[in-house]
Amino acid sequence: MRMRERRREKDRWTRAKSLAEADTSAVVCRGLTKRYPGVVAVDGLDLRVEHGECFGLLGPNGAGKTTTIEILEGLLEPDTGEVRVLGLSWRTDSKELRQRVGVHLQETRLSDKLTVAETVRLFRSFYREGPTVAEVLGRVQLAEKENARVGSLSGGQRQRLSLACALTGRPDLLFLDEPTTGLDPQSRRSIWDLVESFLAGGGTALLTTHYMEEAARLCDRVGIMDRGRVITLGSPADLVASLGAEHVVEFSVSDGEDIIALEAQGIDRFRVLPDVHGVRASNGRVFLTVGHVHTTLPALLEALRADGLTLAGLSTHGATLEDVFVALTGRQLRDA
Amino acid sequence: MRDLDRSPLAQLTLAWLRETAREPEAVFWTFVFPILLALALGIAFRRGTPARIPVGVTAGSLAESTAASLNGENGIRAVVLPADSAFSELRRGDLALVVTASDEGIEYRYDPTRDDSRSARPVVNDVLQRAAGRSDPKSTYDVTIQERGSRYIDFLIPGLLGLNLLSTGLWGVGYMVVRMRKDRLLKRLNASPVPRGRFLLGFMLGRLVFLAVELPLLLGFAWLVFGVPIRGSLLLLTALAVLGAFTFTGFGLLIASRARTTEAVTGLMNLASLPMWILSGVFFSSDNFPDVMQPFISALPLTGMVDALRGVMLDGSTLAGVAGEVAVVGTWGLGSLLIAVRIFRWQ
Numbered sequence: 104m105r106m107r108e109r110r111r112e113k114d115r116w117t118r119a120k121s122l123a124e125a126d127t128s129a130v131v132c133r134g135l136t137k138r139y140p141g142v143v144a145v146d147g148l149d150l151r152v153e154h155g156e157c158f159g160l161l162g163p164n165g166a167g168k169t170t171t172i173e174i175l176e177g178l179l180e181p182d183t184g185e186v187r188v189l190g191l192s193w194r195t196d197s198k199e200l201r202q203r204v205g206v207h208l209q210e211t212r213l214s215d216k217l218t219v220a221e222t223v224r225l226f227r228s229f230y231r232e233g234p235t236v237a238e239v240l241g242r243v244q245l246a247e248k249e250n251a252r253v254g255s256l257s258g259g260q261r262q263r264l265s266l267a268c269a270l271t272g273r274p275d276l277l278f279l280d281e282p283t284t285g286l287d288p289q290s291r292r293s294i295w296d297l298v299e300s301f302l303a304g305g306g307t308a309l310l311t312t313h314y315m316e317e318a319a320r321l322c323d324r325v326g327i328m329d330r331g332r333v334i335t336l337g338s339p340a341d342l343v344a345s346l347g348a349e350h351v352v353e354f355s356v357s358d359g360e361d362i363i364a365l366e367a368q369g370i371d372r373f374r375v376l377p378d379v380h381g382v383r384a385s386n387g388r389v390f391l392t393v394g395h396v397h398t399t400l401p402a403l404l405e406a407l408r409a410d411g412l413t414l415a416g417l418s419t420h421g422a423t424l425e426d427v428f429v430a431l432t433g434r435q436l437r438d439a
Numbered sequence: 440m441r442d443l444d445r446s447p448l449a450q451l452t453l454a455w456l457r458e459t460a461r462e463p464e465a466v467f468w469t470f471v472f473p474i475l476l477a478l479a480l481g482i483a484f485r486r487g488t489p490a491r492i493p494v495g496v497t498a499g500s501l502a503e504s505t506a507a508s509l510n511g512e513n514g515i516r517a518v519v520l521p522a523d524s525a526f527s528e529l530r531r532g533d534l535a536l537v538v539t540a541s542d543e544g545i546e547y548r549y550d551p552t553r554d555d556s557r558s559a560r561p562v563v564n565d566v567l568q569r570a571a572g573r574s575d576p577k578s579t580y581d582v583t584i585q586e587r588g589s590r591y592i593d594f595l596i597p598g599l600l601g602l603n604l605l606s607t608g609l610w611g612v613g614y615m616v617v618r619m620r621k622d623r624l625l626k627r628l629n630a631s632p633v634p635r636g637r638f639l640l641g642f643m644l645g646r647l648v649f650l651a652v653e654l655p656l657l658l659g660f661a662w663l664v665f666g667v668p669i670r671g672s673l674l675l676l677t678a679l680a681v682l683g684a685f686t687f688t689g690f691g692l693l694i695a696s697r698a699r700t701t702e703a704v705t706g707l708m709n710l711a712s713l714p715m716w717i718l719s720g721v722f723f724s725s726d727n728f729p730d731v732m733q734p735f736i737s738a739l740p741l742t743g744m745v746d747a748l749r750g751v752m753l754d755g756s757t758l759a760g761v762a763g764e765v766a767v768v769g770t771w772g773l774g775s776l777l778i779a780v781r782i783f784r785w786q
Contacts, residue, residue, distance in 0.1 A: 178630055178786065201632035208630065212622035216461040217454060228450040229631045236444075272631070 127190065129154045129276055129307040130175055135184035136331075137170050144170040145181070146331030152309055157302050159318040160311040161424060162328030163434070168311035169209060169280055171328070175309065176206055176278050189276060202231060205274030207265050209281045215254030219245055222253055223267050230272030243267040243297060259290025266297055277301060279310035283317060295320055315424035325424065329432050342427045348380040348392040351422050352399060355388045356407060357415040365389055372410075376402045381430055392422060392430070447633060451641030456648055459611060469611065469653055473603045474660050477596060480722075481665050484591040491516040492559045493534050495525035501540040508570035509538075509563065535559040538567075588668050588753050596661040597748035598721035601683060603653065605715065605741050608687025609708045611649070612642050613695035617704040620695075620784065629785040639780065643688045650684045670755035679751060682765065683744045686772030690740065693775040696783045715741040743767035 130152040137145040145167045152158040160168045173179040175186060177193035177200065186193060191200050213222055223236045233239075240246045243263040248256065256264065262282065269277060279298065283291040291314075298321055302308060312318055318325045319339040326333040327342070335342060343349075356363055364387035373382050373391055378399050381392040393399040396419050407414065428434075443449045459465045494517045496506045502519045509517035517538075520528070528534045529548065536559040539546040545567055549556035569575075619625045628638065654677065661667035669676060694711055698704040718725060718732070719741035728736060736742050747764035750756035758765070 176630055206630040208623060208627050210623055211627045214458055216458045224444055225450045225454050228445055228447045229633050
């Protein structure tokens, strides 16, 4: 069944190719811009998502992730630029595209007064093919909640219901705008499992998030966004490797009584320590990206002692996408 | 059942019905409120035995005998009062007329712009003249009737029906649309393959299902409790109500087509409906307004609706008799819907 569908899709591709300068990527956009009064939300964005891939747009709030994904979803018109989704255009093929694309929007409130099953049945009726209501509810683990009112669901359950609505049409491509924002860790993991099982079934997904661990776990490739642009692009592992270092040493210092906030000019002395690849300061703390913690740490302690400073706090962790973002922008994902 | 599951129109209609029926307030305002209003107004304006005309007689030598002859008459209640307190009661409207009898003749003091005073004057005069010995050249007989269909409650019920069609159309549909927009549910629906026309049609069908309960309930109540007649065709009356539900739902969609907040849409709906509450002849005849306003008043959709309902219920009008009103209402409905679809904001 699934195979046949795929083949049919392939036929569609070859047909589309002859019609337009078709691109077999799941999503392609070129030179996308969108301005709002006083802000350039998206600033000349190019993007390509391949079939079967999970692509993540990672960035702080206000980076332009939602505007971008809503343009790709066909909900917003870009000021300039071109978008092709599944080889089709929103302008001419929106009816066909809507059938094949599943969407989870940020902050949608489904009707509180309807039950879970009624809500899914409503969405299921819009699509020409797809799983039954019971199958969808089973997949998102809401089967026992089928007769509960949406208003009585927890945040995680609501989010899973929204995902169920996005999956009812058995989409080829799933758009997820911040699917786990505001959820507790357990609910977040259950959403991740769902997205992974969709991907395992051959689906393509494009998601936005400001959680680096979400991007690292789900995405084959990540585009880090800041101020309407993609500032770097690659697999999570490659991006972290591009830091040239695998660990981050984070510390703050005091002169014995008060914590001293070291500013940019005060931290250059740490650059010469062994195996240090990068240095920066933020909120009074100093971050060193290092190759090996055991090489750098003794030298750091020695240097501090020589300056008459003592450690007020010290921690180390493996380098993450967050550190990539910080290294590129000098700001942190959460408070950028 | 399977077919119903696969039909977007059926599912959208069901969603509207479920949402509305699960909102106790909506059920109250749609079904219970018009009946309570009819009951209250029907009782307040019921006709019992007509009240007796209050007449003051100023104190004087002939006062007692004058009052006695007036009180001998059934429809008059006369009291003797000092002149100045009689005049002040007349000014306050407690008395319809003040009589001062003297040897020279009878003085009637009243305000000719007051209906009750003007009609009291010849009645009182007749009684006093007859008591003074006048004989009428012809004998008279009274045959009194009280016909159903001419009372205030008969006038009121078609008005309330029209008003209910307007209110439920505006509030039931308009308010829900704006809430869905605020909750980004409209945006979510817009991101699925929902045929837009069918989305709007779902609201209308939902309204019609409600109408199938609301119409028999109000008319049945009016007939059982007050004996309000339906002289014309019941089918035509139903068709008019369906037209009204369609028109005012379209009107509600138009008003809600752009508003982003429930506060904004509440203001707009009050702005649109309050003039019609007053001008369209729901509670009292719109003939009371000056002639210059009449063309404007008859162009309002509720005026057409109420006049047509009243014509069919009370005068037994046929479709031809209410064609003008139907045209006005239909134009509003179709026009609102067409504009609403064009300017509708989905996000």
